[in-house]
Amino acid sequence: MKNFSLQCPIPISDYPNVLLAHGGGGKLMHNLIAKMFSAAFSNDILLQEHDSAQITLQENKIAFTTDSYVVKPLFFPGGDIGSLAVNGTVNDLAMSGAVPLYISLGLIIEEGFPMDELWKVVKSIAAAAEAAGVKIATGDTKVVDKGKGDGIFINTSGIGVMEHSLNISPKNIHSGDVIILNGDIGRHGIAIMAEREGLEFDHKIESDCAPLNGIVNDIISSEIDVHCMRDLTRGGLSSTLNELADSAGCAIEIDEVSVPVHEDVRGACEILGFDPMYVANEGKFITIVPRQQAEACLEILRKYNPESAIIGRINSANEAIVKLNSRIGTKRILDMLSGEQLPRIC
Amino acid sequence: MKFIDEYRDADAAKKYSELIHNITTKSWNIMEVCGGQTHAIVKFGIDELLPKSIRLIHGPGCPVCVTSLELIDKSIEIASNPDVIFCSFGDMLRVPGSKKDLLQVKAEGGDVRMMYSPLDALKIAKENPGKEVVFFAVGFETTAPANAMAVYQAKEQSIKNFSILVSHVLVPPAMEAILSGENCLVQGFLAAGHVCAVMGYNEYYPIAEKYKVPVVVTGFEPLDILQGIYMTVKQLEEGRYEVENQYSRAVDKEGNLTAQNIVSRVFKVGTRKWRGIGEIPDSGLVLQDAYIEYDASLKFGLAEIVVEEPKECISGIILQGLKKPHECEAFGKICTPERPLGATMVSSEGACAAYYRYRKK
Incomplete structure (x- = not known):
């Protein structure tokens, strides 16, 4: 340097x-x-x-x-x-x-x-x-x-x-594909919000801002047949998934319990009335790969962040929609954010 | 996360669901009063875990949703004044007035700021003696103590450039208004846990007695709500109508006396107009005479403005639980969170927004 x-x-x-x-x-x-x-x-x-x-x-x-x-x-x-x-x-x-x-x-x-x-x-x-x-x-x-x-x-x-010949695009997302996330979500948005609003927590929440080209290079050079990748930025995981569902015309199913969110971020979200699914990230992305290659891809991602996880799958459906299997075993729609996420009153 | 995960446990939720199924023999209509509970019910899909014969009716307990159109218009008028710094809780900013919302005022150059606490607005007033700082004091009994404290401190410290636009509403009179309505369907209440954390629950005994409805003080996590429903159904099935407390980890009978004291020092009970419902006597808080100089409505000469609600929005009917959001003609068509017709589509605690976000039907 x-x-x-x-x-x-x-x-x-x-x-x-x-x-x-x-x-x-x-x-x-x-x-x-x-x-x-x-x-x-x-x-x-x-x-x-x-x-x-x-x-x-x-x-x-x-x-x-x-x-x-x-x-x-x-x-x-x-x-x-x-x-x-x-x-x-x-x-x-x-x-x-x-x-x-x-x-x-x-x-x-x-x-x-x-x-x-x-x-x-x-x-x-x-x-x-x-x-x-x-x-x-x-x-x-x-x-x-x-x-x-x-x-x-x-x-x-x-x-x-x-330098590859893959077709990495929403159009290449297929039913049966698996969605992998490279770690915990929500840290960037909460770090910014806390700084902006002068909120203090026991441990300072740090942004996850980081370059992703190294990880991506590892995935591609391992001959994983990547169908799509997308980084999670302003609208959070939920907005990214909705964009992909719309472009690909597919149904996405996510398991809430498998999406990693750190305790401090969850705590801050509970206080501020935010949903971590909608909070901004700067060093997180999802990779969509065929089911057979999910474990191999996950292994590479876990070298960079052990919290990387398979969070969902692509289902065959006529409707572009993102559904969430909730923590308590029910299902609901995971919609795109409308406007800015505004804190609730009480 | 401690104190959260325990109340979102899938196995325990399933057990409660079975318990409710086991004791239910008839159809019952239960209203959850608070918007926070509506949000949790729809977000976690709690109604999916209930027998078909139990219908949850979403109550008027979203302070953003019930703030009258004329108060929103007043807030917009004040916020447009170039000498004003207008401070508000976040979700009020997107609520449509007759012509625009507060975010539009901000885009047009108004100094509109989002706050977490009215005491932050007071601080801004101290730092900007040349400006009038107005806080939009919205909320039920939950936000009243902090708003009262801001006014109390302003007077103690002789801060003259601070005032509040009062839009405080009270839960028990709204419950009575619903119960005394001609078409009332509600047979039992989940009372709003956080309101009771401040006020206690002595106020509900006369209501339970007079209208013969069970009232169960209930929390906001999925298991709280399921347990609250279980306790309500059990009472209904057994023909009882008592006040019970599910949320005992946060609520006791007397409530928070310190908070109640500051509220009654600064505010008194007065008539309040509820969006979509109309005027309910003794259903709101207004400033005591000793603090009247902090009333923004008077300070800016807006006390006389009267605005009628638009016809196509049925939020009043929704707020009384007479219709579900998706039963509205406008729902999801001309009324969406991006272009809301009424306030129930704005706040995440509003029944229409919750349905749109999590169900789209």
């Missing part, structure tokens, strides 16, 4: 806060890019210093994705907007089975944003990119008037190559 523990290379005493001029195209911006960004993200592609990055890829199919990050608070237990912006895009690429290689970085910074916080975000981006094995290939910086942003917004786009 590079010298991320170094002091910020921009003399913070000169500019303790980001000024409009830092996005203005002049000397200040040049300094910011050269001293902070290029220093932190240094790689052969970025150092071409061209208007566009030039990349040579093999004759593979390419995966391409984009996502914007507006999380509040910017720093939360287990991560920050920087690591989130890298891992989120890396994971979107990984979900199509692609090997993520390059990402772009667009920063929209609010005038007055503390320079040392920007440095923290930049360090976090560099560390996350290194951990995921991707290069920051190109970037852009804009500064907006005070009050016109919320600290910092980040957009990342990513390119990955498909």
